[in-house]
Amino acid sequence: MLKEAEWAQIEEIRIRTDRPIELMQGGKPRFLSYHTTGEDAAQLLGRLSNYSMYTLEEELKQGYITISGGHRVGLAGKVIVENGFVKGLRDISSFNIRIAKEKIGIALPFLPYLYEKHWCNTLIIGPPQTGKTTLLRDLARLVSTGTTAISPRKTGIVDERSEIAGCIRGVPQHSFGHRIDVLDACPKAEGLMMMIRSMSPEVIIVDEIGKSEDVQALLEAIHAGVTIIVSAHGYSLEDLSKRPSFEPLWQLRVFDRYVELNREKGPGTIGRIFDQEGQELKRRRGVDVC
Incomplete structure (x- = not known):
């Protein structure tokens, strides 16, 4: 027992x-x-x-x-x-x-990296079961509720596998702010365009991008002035850079931040964080990276 x-x-x-x-x-x-x-x-x-x-x-x-x-x-x-x-x-x-783990507050250590007067276009990288979805879920909560120093943003979640929000009959089962809208069980590429047309979000959050059509939809979202925070399967930024479908993202330098996760100290262990140029960011005071 x-x-x-x-x-x-x-x-x-x-x-x-x-x-x-x-x-x-x-x-x-x-x-x-x-x-x-x-x-x-x-x-x-x-x-x-x-x-x-x-x-x-x-x-x-x-x-x-x-x-x-x-x-x-x-x-x-x-x-x-x-x-x-x-x-x-x-x-x-x-x-x-x-088992969906709602870990409220785990995104706070990332704030000094992912917010600089505005939310950064961010790609979270990690193999399966490294906490990517759990981190995205808390980032969605943080973006939509804001903090004492950051105003809440209109936030859209395109949740193709119903894992981020865990909707039942369209209603999210996890804790989010008042400014959250979810397209549940919707393919990512179509959902990104639907969300922009219907809900005019300031930030869109998507889990597990990978297909060429996902990449093209992300580019359309960015051209529409929307900030994107997404995840992808991979062991490292170097590993992901070898995938042909992601080539347009590297060429256009779409992402301001790259976050690597691993399981060295359990799911959600922060590995390295890179800037738009692929340069590793050094640890900042008050933030435990790794």
Whole structure:
């Protein structure tokens, strides 16, 4: 039986039919003795869908479900394909429950780097499970609420995977300021343009950019005068610079700041921070970098 403090450290719960339950704590796996049965999997899926699989039709195409609290449940099983397109899942045998961690205040140490009379166009870089989404979530809160020295900004979140805001029926499940608007489950490229046209944001926050169409939409947003704060998968700025789809961003020097995250001291460990020219910024007083 896990203690309360141990439950608080859990990042993922993986449930697989005929296999032991796996818990991820501090980046390390831990297996429980109980083996999940097919009946367990069916009951879990029933509860996730409120016993109406029809209501999950769109989510099953994406391979995950967002539940109350902003937590996300990834699914794996038999994929249904029609005319080359994924139509859904059946015979689901694997569940990955990713625990959404709302860590209010973790973005504060970044303020001296990401705000200089205005919010900087920022790219947050890190491999999976380094806290990119958690940091983006708190930055969204900070930008939309402001501080004693910084006025709140109209902030838009394009949340394709429902991970930043964790919306349920369009309502964010996490704490944000009054000046926040969310496009939930919307593809990033289309969502960026929709957000600009419909909500006139001053700052837009997007998770996990990567495709060429994402990059083109970011360029359009910047040309429209919108500040962008986004994340991308990568081990370092050097690693990301090798991706062809990102080439226009480097050529036009779109970003004022690059932030690298890693897991050296747990998720969200600050690595290096670079300026627009790719020069590493030195540690500033009162800010613990690394």
